[in-house]
Amino acid sequence: MKNTVALILAGGQGTRLGVLTEEMAKPAIPFGGKYRIIDFTLSNCVNSGIFRVGVLTQYRPHVLNNHIGIGRAWDLDRKEGGVSILPPYMMANEGIWYKGTADAVFQNMDFVDMYNPEYVLILSGDHVYAMDYNCMMEKHLSKRADGTIACMNVPLSEASRFGIMVADPEDRIVEFQEKPKKPKSTLASLGIYIFRWEFLRDILIDDSKDEKSTHDFGKDIIPKIVNQNLGRLYIYEFDGYWQDVGTIRSYWESNLELTRPIPPLNLYDPNWRFYTQTEEMPPAYIGDEAVINNSMISEGCEIHGVVENSVIFQGAKIGKGAVVRNSIVMTKSEVGEGSVLEKVVLSERVKVGKKVHIGFGEDVPNEEKPELYTDGITTVANDVRIPDGIKIGKNCAIFPRVVENDFKGDLESGKILRRSR
């Protein structure tokens, strides 16, 4: 892997995560008690022996930039290589945003050329998974491929959300459909590509001149290579854990899945550790009245109430008599005494007062975005302060930095609360 450069696309907003990505990009969203989503991809790189990594940012990069820093937590503070954060930049005449995933790579061609690698590994910072890229590279080399795309079998009903591939018996890709209405197979692209850099470089230069192109790997580059037979693309079938966590529901589920006795994603594997940048905090303290079942409780937590089927992040406090069920409570959030949370995603630094009820009442669809806030899950964004005694229903969403005065009494199911200015 010494001749490989990894590029992590981390510029996406992740709009389907609603208020959670209001103030940070999707790769920066906290996951699994102490991690952020991008940690999984970064750790996979390091564990696979890739130490030249570019992280391409665009949407709301502050949390991400701050988190990655010089890459120390991942051993990416290197004399040679290491991690570089690559935001869009100005050129002589103009500055342009990244127009698509392929354009983002095209605009950072100089960065890749600097290392003069044989291969580039294109990754997404949006996914939670454990993968040894060496296995994929072996496949790429044994097929003498120009490009290799990691894929996974998905249920037919979900296939239309992905890029779908049809491969011949030799595993060479003969057809590629991006988010097809009528999928021809169930082999879905995971957005993980290995390319010969020389090969990709030419394709990207060509694509940049194509005014009809949207400069996206899935929509333009891959179909173009396959349809015009520009090179040999192969599939690499992955059978491990991979999650897009693209919706609030799948985010909530994937987190809660970790609290099961043997979860599909093994965070405890000593040979495949996930690294992250965290604040130094003492171990969790479990108080004398606490009851904890099927949950993860992180460092710095002080738990005095009941926690069931929940993931509690670093430095969170659960007061006496409080009940947190089927919920996610992120870093430094506090749940006051006697409050009850049921199916709630509580983002970072939220202060829930005393005797607050969240997640009760009828399962009414969300009034503005019924497709986002579903399944009875109520989502509270970062830095919200909820006053004592308030009741909040199901399928609600509260925007970042909403404070006590913004609440005009209880919030019924399906409502959205914004900060009033």
Place this chain on the structure above:
Amino acid sequence: MKVLGLILAGARGKNLGPLTRMRASAALPVCGKYRAIDFTLSNMVNSGISKVGILTQFSPRSLMDHLGSGKEWNLDRKTGGLFILQPFATETSMFWYKGTADSIFQNMTLLRRGEENYVLIGSGDHIYKMDFTDLFRYHFSSGADVTVVVKEFDESYDLREYGIVELDGKNRIVNFEEKPKKPKTRLASLGIYFMNKDLLMELLYSHVPEGGYDLVKDIFIPNINKLRFQAYIFDGYWRNIKKGIREFYRINMDFLKEEIRRELFYKHGKVYTKLKDLPPPKFTGTSRVSSSIVSDGSVISGTVMRSVIFRRVRIKAGAVVKNSIIFEGTTIEEGARVENAIVDKYAMIRVEKMVIGTADYPAIIEKGAVI
């Protein structure tokens, strides 16, 4: 003003039996994920000291493994940073450190070089949180040559192993007795000293070559009237982990008290320690946990009460752990019962086995043991 930190971490901790057979007392595990030395080291770093020498001697492997390059304490620096000072052999001689003063004397180069003009000496065995900048201010305002940190202990505390001081009305030390059989006051020195670097060098050069190997007995006490020794009175939580097994056990149990966690973790900066990148602990459907500390990487399925659980511990369903300290990587199997015990690293308490001690005499299971 620039301060050089020196931490004496060479002690063997002979009162701690099997716990210090393979590790220096400064490397004793505390509160789920720390080692004793983390507290003094973090106090120094939090007070703005960026060059720290650690004097080791006995079984330093675990200590050195813990400290590494000093990265976790922000001490991996181009200038300054962390220095681990071990006894060494030269062409003509091979020395063990013969005492506290001797250990500093043998590493005189660290004092001679560098632009620091003051030295803060501390011990790796003490558990406390202190803002040293306040001590520095006191040193200058009181006109001291040497400032000694002292604490008043109540009658229940055995002071026979301590240096006892008597003060005048302005907190000047007028009498300093090392390990007296009958202490005259309840004011004991905490082994934390602050002084001018050149003064320390002068004192070492004039006493150590003549056999004055102990800093307190051979250097401070003979000069008690010639120099101005001021006492800085500390009234916070302070414990000496080296004192004995019972004390070690109590110190760990103290962390279950909220006011002690507040003082040690949330006052005067954080306590830093080696990172292990483990996932948060998991509590399964059969777990019953109360009044306990549980650290990263552990999986709890059994019952845990009033205990300190270190990293990567497995407590299986039906196991009961009460009033105990379980070190890193230990497994307590189904139906086993552990009460009033200290279980060292990577031990295994097999199905339905019992390990039961008392609060005054906790049972000790050695590192790697299988019961």
